[in-house]
Amino acid sequence: MRPRVILHADMDAFYASVEQRDRPELRGKPVIVGGLGNRGVVTAASYEARPFGVRSAMPMVEARRLCPHAVFLPGRMHRYGEASRQIFAIFTGFTPQVEPLSLDEAFLDVTGSLGLFRTPVELAARLRARVREQARLAVSVGIGPSKMVAKIASSLCKPDGLLEVPAESVADFLRPLPVGHLWGVGPVAQQNLARAGFATIGDLADADAARLRAAVGRQAPALQALARGDDDRPVDPGRERRSYGEENTFAADVRDGDELRRTIVAHAEAVAARLRADRRAARTVVLKLKLAERVAPGKYRVLTRSHSLAEPTDDGRAIAAAALALWSAVAPGKRIRLIGVAASNLGASAPAQLSLLDRPADERGRALNRALDDISARFGHGALRRGGIAVERAAPTLAIKDRPRS
Numbered sequence: 001m002r003p004r005v006i007l008h009a010d011m012d013a014f015y016a017s018v019e020q021r022d023r024p025e026l027r028g029k030p031v032i033v034g035g036l037g038n039r040g041v042v043t044a045a046s047y048e049a050r051p052f053g054v055r056s057a058m059p060m061v062e063a064r065r066l067c068p069h070a071v072f073l074p075g076r077m078h079r080y081g082e083a084s085r086q087i088f089a090i091f092t093g094f095t096p097q098v099e100p101l102s103l104d105e106a107f108l109d110v111t112g113s114l115g116l117f118r119t120p121v122e123l124a125a126r127l128r129a130r131v132r133e134q135a136r137l138a139v140s141v142g143i144g145p146s147k148m149v150a151k152i153a154s155s156l157c158k159p160d161g162l163l164e165v166p167a168e169s170v171a172d173f174l175r176p177l178p179v180g181h182l183w184g185v186g187p188v189a190q191q192n193l194a195r196a197g198f199a200t201i202g203d204l205a206d207a208d209a210a211r212l213r214a215a216v217g218r219q220a221p222a223l224q225a226l227a228r229g230d231d232d233r234p235v236d237p238g239r240e241r242r243s244y245g246e247e248n249t250f251a252a253d254v255r256d257g258d259e260l261r262r263t264i265v266a267h268a269e270a271v272a273a274r275l276r277a278d279r280r281a282a283r284t285v286v287l288k289l290k291l292a293e294r295v296a297p298g299k300y301r302v303l304t305r306s307h308s309l310a311e312p313t314d315d316g317r318a319i320a321a322a323a324l325a326l327w328s329a330v331a332p333g334k335r336i337r338l339i340g341v342a343a344s345n346l347g348a349s350a351p352a353q354l355s356l357l358d359r360p361a362d363e364r365g366r367a368l369n370r371a372l373d374d375i376s377a378r379f380g381h382g383a384l385r386r387g388g389i390a391v392e393r394a395a396p397t398l399a400i401k402d403r404p405r406s
Helices: 014-022 060-066 077-092 111-116 120-135 147-156 167-174 187-195 201-205 209-227 258-277 316-330 360-379
Strands: 006-011 031-034 042-045 071-073 098-102 105-109 139-144 162-164 243-254 280-296 299-313 336-348
Touching (some): 006 147, 014 031, 014 077, 042 060, 060 071, 077 098, 077 120, 111 120, 120 139, 147 162, 167 201, 187 209, 201 209, 243 258, 258 280, 258 316, 258 336, 280 316, 299 316, 299 336, 316 336
Parallel strands (some): 139 162
Antiparallel strands (some): 006 105, 098 105, 243 336, 280 299, 280 336
């Protein structure tokens, strides 16, 4: 049986690269995208900023200390979304088997497309060239017989690289790598493995099962299988987003009042706009709160509460009303560091149909939503907001990439 050929395509410093593409004067300069307030976080750092130690998810205060001469930008999610759609259209031109992981990365199963190309490397090179020609951006591509190997390969060839790991070379490729490259090995598991004497993937592949189980518990068999290159998970082109969310960290702690309620409404409207753009509707509204109650150094108490609506919705007013009700029930008077609104339990949005039960206010609301969406599409998402509400986020909402570990 012919081995699968899977690509992992990952855009390089995506948000920062889009900014450098759109503003030529930024090319060659360190560019840092994220929340600009004292509690903001970095969501993307150009490769010119990384030698100074700047990384994604770093507090913006630390990034400013490390690289004070960088260009700091708040991010433009609508622009990144446009670039993402263009890139994914290129991906699907090579294979319909595309599994999106985030705005800027995906798995592609190209096993069935190889008849058009001499080698997997030639296919990947063509894909990279097309992204550069049409989107004017760089993408790194890893090639392997499994999702895990392809993803590790792409991480090792950044920036703007291409690396193939043939099926017969997987064991030799994996063995010397640190255990942290394996899916499922986060910082805590890595520390536990190091204490038990497991430093490399080869150490895990050769480990005594009982000794490995003592280090990481029930996770041991799955980790050992991955360490031996066993990963038969298929590329899933039907993988869909499970939720839409918006959140921000306040520059200073806030209590109940106009600022907090305006922020909830602004997040609800932003979530609703994204639902409508993707023709989705949500039945469940989730409110996330990070309280100004420290539970450990650098850690604060987080509360989440949810409410299920009678019918799915893509309307910001309905989402805001549910989120405000959750706030009133859970945390009035508490000091808040971060607040977020999300919508989940998703389905396709039904086309609007008038009925004898429709109220004039309902149709006016739908008309207003359509007008807001049209203006945003033409002039950008900051051009007009219901009630003039604007929120400075700690980071562009979708900036922290969804990187599944299993």
